[in-house]
Each structure stands twice: as structure tokens, then as C-alpha cells.
Amino acid sequence: MGVTLFDTARRGLFEIDAGPVVTLYSCGITPYDAAHLGHAQVYLTFDILQRRLRDLGHDTRCVRNVTDVDDDILRKARELGVHYLDLAAEQIAVFDAQMESLGLLPMYSEPRATSAISEILSLIGATIDRGAAYEAGGAVYFDVTTFPSFGSVSHYGEAEMLALASEHGGNPTDPLKRNPLDFVLWQPSLPDEPSWESTWGPGRPGWHIECSALALRELGETIDVHGGGRDLVFPHHECEAAQSETVTQQPFVRHWLHVGLVALEGTKMSKSLGNLVFVDDLLQRADAAALRIAMMDHHYRTDWEWNDRDLAEGIVRRDQWRSATAGDGSAGLEAVRACLDNDLDTPGALRAIDAAAAQGLSVVAAAALLGVSLER
Numbered sequence: 039m040g041v042t043l044f045d046t047a048r049r050g051l052f053e054i055d056a057g058p059v060v061t062l063y064s065c066g067i068t069p070y071d072a073a074h075l076g077h078a079q080v081y082l083t084f085d086i087l088q089r090r091l092r093d094l095g096h097d098t099r100c101v102r103n104v105t106d107v108d109d110d111i112l113r114k115a116r117e118l119g120v121h122y123l124d125l126a127a128e129q130i131a132v133f134d135a136q137m138e139s140l141g142l143l144p145m146y147s148e149p150r151a152t153s154a155i156s157e158i159l160s161l162i163g164a165t166i167d168r169g170a171a172y173e174a175g176g177a178v179y180f181d182v183t184t185f186p187s188f189g190s191v192s193h194y195g196e197a198e199m200l201a202l203a204s205e206h207g208g209n210p211t212d213p214l215k216r217n218p219l220d221f222v223l224w225q226p227s228l229p230d231e232p233s234w235e236s237t238w239g240p241g242r243p244g245w246h247i248e249c250s251a252l253a254l255r256e257l258g259e260t261i262d263v264h265g266g267g268r269d270l271v272f273p274h275h276e277c278e279a280a281q282s283e284t285v286t287q288q289p290f291v292r293h294w295l296h297v298g299l300v301a302l303e304g305t306k307m308s309k310s311l312g313n314l315v316f317v318d319d320l321l322q323r324a325d326a327a328a329l330r331i332a333m334m335d336h337h338y339r340t341d342w343e344w345n346d347r348d349l350a351e352g353i354v355r356r357d358q359w360r361s362a363t364a365g366d367g368s369a370g371l372e373a374v375r376a377c378l379d380n381d382l383d384t385p386g387a388l389r390a391i392d393a394a395a396a397q398g399l400s401v402v403a404a405a406a407l408l409g410v411s412l413e414r
């Protein structure tokens with residue numbers, strides 16, 4: 039038996055059916071501002087999954103892209119009066135340091151969107167060759183009517199898709215579109231924006247195409263586990279699947295993994311609302327062990343609200359685990375494995391470690407499987 043996980047597209051629990059090497063792709067950040075706890079929860083989920091897969095004897099290759107060209111980073115660079123790639127370089131360094139401080143396993147690769155312009159251009163060309171995309175006004179749009187299973191990742195109805203497309207800048211009323219849900223593969227750049235030459239005129243990639251191009255380049259035509267925050271299900275992942283499968287004629291993803299959203303005071307954390315809790319602030323107040331425990335007390339699929347009490351409880355638990363020293367260190371390990379195999383039940387895993395530590399037994403190995411070091 040291996041790890042069973044909820045799959046968004048199949049809407050149920052399925053065992054990850056993978057060979058010796060498991061490929062994973064988690065959608066990364068746009069590096070224009072500090073990473074908040076919602077991002078960290080996504081990458082922590084992929085981290086724990088990788089740790090259990092390695093514990094089961096698999097090799098894992100986890101890619102996390104960097105969206106270093108999009109509306110947000112260009113706007114912020116304009117505001118600050120800096121080059122967008124300088125802003126990206128600075129923020130990537132900050133983000134990588136934070137993820138390392140949180141004890142995340144190093145990525146297999148962290149490719150940037152701007153590293154893949156040639157792959158993006160050939161992917162768009164192949165989509166047009168298949169009759170699934172069209173050119174209009176210097177832009178290229180994917181024609182969703184050519185992909186009958188559009189909607190099979192999110193299972194949203196048309197009204198819901200249209201609402202989400204509007205909310206995420208999809209511009210359904212764009213008069214150049216044949217269908218309101220068609221999405222941009224290539225777009226003309228504004229005069230002060232970066233621009234690359236293409237058959238369809240100078241411009242820059244749309245939002246979704248970079249992840250298809252990078253996933254295909256780094257991991258091949260079919261990824262074992264792909265995901266990110268649940269707000270990426272539509273339009274981002276739905277569009278990625280449509281354009282990728284149109285070109286490769288292969289399943290793009292075996293298992294879709296989506297992580298619940300973290301709120302603060304009842305509102306989803308988002309950069310635009312400014313209601314953010316930052317990983318580096320929390321790591322000033324507690325170590326990675328305590329913070330990981332606080333985050334893992336929330337199952338990855340639930341939406342939850344950050345409360346400072348969580349961090350205080352994480353510290354108490356970490357200290358209880360540290361003070362239990364009897365035995366060979368393996369107490370709780372099998373119970374933690376069983377919890378993780380059951381849809382990454384980290385709250386259950388924490389309780390199993392609590393129970394073993396309450397008997398005074400050392401839980402070093404079980405904690406290590408969760409990436410929690412009990413060394414002082």
C-alpha cells in the first residue's frame with residue numbers, strides 16, 4: 039500500500055499510482071512581495087508528501103516554477119521604479135531563504151517563466167497547428183470549444199467558470215475572443231513591458247502557458263502529482279490541462295492535489311487585501327519545528343484561519359516531544375505513516391506522536407518523518 043490522496047478531478051480518494059520516481063509540480067510564486075502563510079502551507083503539503091514517498095522508497099522530483107513575468111510583477115516593478123528581473127531576483131532569494139528556514143526539502147528545480155520563452159512559443163505554435171487556438175489582434179487565444187472535456191478538473195458550471203475567469207483577470211468580455219472562456223496564450227506587451235518576438239507579433243506569454251511549458255520540459259508529458267492552492271483549480275489548472283493535453287494527446291496529470299486557503303480574521307489572505315501573516319515574522323517568534331507543528335494541525339484540504347494561539351500550542355507540543363527520551367526513538371512512527379497514507383492526515387499524525395510522547399517514549403523518528411527536528 040502507498041499514499042492515498044484526494045484527487046480534485048476524480049473527486050475521491052485514490053492511491054498514488056507511481057513508479058520508482060514520482061514527479062510532482064507545485065505552482066510557485068510571482069516574486070514581487072513577501073511569501074505569506076498561505077503559500078507556505080501549499081509547499082509544506084508537498085514537502086510532507088515527498089517525505090512520505092521517499093520513506094516508502096520512491097525517488098521524488100518536485101518542480102516549483104517562478105512566475106517572473108506577469109501583470110503583478112510588472113506593476114510592482116513600475117511602482118518601485120526597478121527592472122522587473124531585479125525585483126524578481128531579490129524576492130526569489132528572500133522566498134528561497136524562508137522556505138529553507140521552514141525546513142522544506144530542496145526542489146528538484148525552480149525554473150523561471152522567462153527561461154521558457156522558446157518552449158512557450160513552440161507550445162503555442164503546436165496548439166494552433168492542432169486547430170485549438172487562434173490569433174486575433176496580436177494575441178493568441180485557446181479555443182475552449184475544441185477541448186470537450188474543458189471543466190473536468192474543476193467540475194464547475196459555465197456561470198461559475200465565467201465568474202472566476204473575471205475575478206482572475208481572464209477578461210471574458212474581450213471582444214477579440216470567440217468564446218468568453220477562451221484564454222490568452224500570448225498577448226501584446228504594453229510599451230513599457232518586456233516583449234519577445236513571435237510569429238504573432240511582439241508580446242509576452244499568458245498566465246497559464248508557462249506551467250505547461252515548464253512541466254513538459256522538466257518532468258515530461260504526464261506528471262504524477264500536480265497542484266497548488268485551491269484557488270488555482272480554475273482557471274489556472276483547468277487551462278493548463280486543456281492546452282497540454284491538446285498538444286501531447288496524453289493525460290497531463292495523474293493526480294490533482296489542492297490545498298485549502300489560509301485566512302486571517304475571517305478573510306482569505308491575499309496580497310491585494312494586505313491581511314497577510316508572513317513566514318519570516320513567525321520564524322522570529324518560534325523555530326521551524328514549532329511552526330510546522332502549528333501548520334500541520336490543520337488538514338491540508340481544509341480552509342483555516344491563522345491564530346497566534348496555534349504557534350503557542352506548537353511550541354508546547356514540540357517541548358513535550360523533546361522531553362520524551364525513553365526507548366529507541368521509533369515510538370509513533372508506524373502510526374504516523376498510517377495517518378499520512380490516509381490523505382495526509384497530519385492532525386492525526388500529530389496526535390499519534392503526542393500519545394507516544396505522553397508515555398515518555400522518544401518520538402524522534404516519527405517527528406523527523408514530518409520534517410520536525412527535535413534537536414535543540
Ligand SMILES: [Zn+2]
Pocket residue numbers: 064065066249274
Ligand atoms: Zn501553474
